[in-house]
Amino acid sequence: MSDIVLKNAEEIELMRESALIVSKTLGMLAGEIKPGVTTLYLDGLAERFIRDHGAEPGFLGLYDFPNTLCMSPNAQVVHGIPNATPLEEGDIISIDCGALKNGFYGDHAFTFAVGNIDPETEKLLTVSKASLYKGIEQFRTGKRVGDLAHAIQSHCEKEGYGVVRELVGHGLGRTMHEAPEIPNYGRRGWGKKFIEGMVIAIEPMINQGTKRIKQLDDGWTILTADGKPSAHFEHNVALVDGKPELLSTFQYIYNALGIESEEETPFRKVRLAV
Secondary structure: OOOOOOOOHHHHHHHHHHHHHHHHHHHHHHOOOOOOOEHHHHHHHHHHHHHHOOOEEOOOOHHHOOOOEEEEEOOEEEOOOOOOOEOOOOOEEEEEEEEEEOOEEEEEEEEEEOOOOOHHHHHHHHHHHHHHHHHHHOOOOOOEHHHHHHHHHHHHHOOOOEEOOOOOEEEOOOOOOEEEEEOOOOOOOOOOEOOOOOEEEEOOEEEOOOOOEEEOOOOOOEEEOOOOOEEEOEEEEEEEOOEEEEOOOOHHHHHHHOOOOOOOHHHOOOOOOO
């Protein structure tokens, strides 16, 4: 990876615009996810929605990826390819989405329940999403990558979950993957220092069982090695005035699903009008 590219205030606002297109896309999809729907159908909806909002799909063609969305059900961790298999009651589906607008990328993810899911899987989603915010709390001037990584790791491992090692978060900007790498495991006080103007994608990938993974022959899809479910949540965050400022939001998802949450409030200077 190249050197860290810091962003000024204007660039951060352009990145917020890109991130919020992804947020709105995930919110639109939240209302469409139900048993019987195919991931390929949802992928088509997302591509049209992103283009209708004046952006380009960020993943389509990136490293030759064939679709707009990475859609990873159940034991798939990330990078699943949309297909014609219908979703079933009790599934979970991680949707990772990217958009490119004004020369900047937005990139974030949410793991959805399909209908009613079992309590063990529900807990995996709850703990994994909470770990994302534990990580965001550490994205401050004077802290280091390892502080953020350790916060995510410790929160999930105390519940007995496996924290994927091989896949990491990353810097974000005019390219999808910039420095620094943001792992979800590490030691406090280790790694690069966080600096004003950094923009990163923080994305815990948490397995119900083993931390080990395997890859399908398609060259993309990553699975848990033991076949147990995996959860994936991701936000885009800028370092502004020494503190984390969320650029993305899950609020469009929550509005679609009838969920009330204040989880993002500590990480915004100004409340979003959603």
